[in-house]
Amino acid sequence: MALHVWLVYTLAALGLSLSPGPNSLLALTHGALHGRRRTLYTLFGGSAGFLLVIALSMFGIGALLKASLVWLTVLKWLGGAYLVWLGVQVWRSPPIQMARPAGAVQARGATLFRQGFLAAATNPKGILFFAAFLPQFVDPARNVAVQFAVMAGTFLLIEFLTELVLASLAQRITAWLARVGRGFNRACGALFAAIGVLLPLRG
Numbered sequence: 112m113a114l115h116v117w118l119v120y121t122l123a124a125l126g127l128s129l130s131p132g133p134n135s136l137l138a139l140t141h142g143a144l145h146g147r148r149r150t151l152y153t154l155f156g157g158s159a160g161f162l163l164v165i166a167l168s169m170f171g172i173g174a175l176l177k178a179s180l181v182w183l184t185v186l187k188w189l190g191g192a193y194l195v196w197l198g199v200q201v202w203r204s205p206p207i208q209m210a211r212p213a214g215a216v217q218a219r220g221a222t223l224f225r226q227g228f229l230a231a232a233t234n235p236k237g238i239l240f241f242a243a244f245l246p247q248f249v250d251p252a253r254n255v256a257v258q259f260a261v262m263a264g265t266f267l268l269i270e271f272l273t274e275l276v277l278a279s280l281a282q283r284i285t286a287w288l289a290r291v292g293r294g295f296n297r298a299c300g301a302l303f304a305a306i307g308v309l310l311p312l313r314g
């Protein structure tokens with residue numbers, strides 16, 4: 112993967128991690144309820160779920176490359192249209208809100224891991240997103256497995272660190288998110304829409 116492509120991908124992955132979603136909300140909630148250390152179980156579970164979704168998306172891309180480069184081009188344009196649509200939805204979405212249930216008890220680590228995994232792996236929007244997102248950065252002339260390792264590793268690191276910050280500061284930043292979260296959502300939505308419009312036009 113070329114350096115400039117990786118930098119664009121990293122910026123887009125950061126936008127995805129900062130945008131509202133089930134895993135960011137779960138990290139906030141578990142951080143407030145169980146503390147940062149126990150929320151690590153949630154974060155590792157989410158990372159495993161995201162890794163599964165990214166792997167399935169990349170295997171599909173690899174199959175398209177073996178079948179025909181035309182199909183990869185078609186997928187890029189369809190994915191670009193989906194990213195524009197998703198950008199509009201993120202732009203219009205409300206800030207993350209978190210309510211702390213009364214009388215909450217400490218959950219087992221396995222339970223937290225499972226909740227994080229399922230939040231990432233069973234979210235159909237996440238599956239659709241990666242199916243649309245990853246082809247924009249795949250270079251057919253390079254090894255798909257190596258590109259998978261780079262893109263998966265980059266996203267998982269960014270997502271894990273972002274959720275760790277949310278979990279660590281959960282009780283301090285919820286009021287701030289309520290004030291400025293809509294601006295964050297609009298910035299992320301604009302980023303997704305720009306990717307959807309510009310990247311399929313690359314040669």
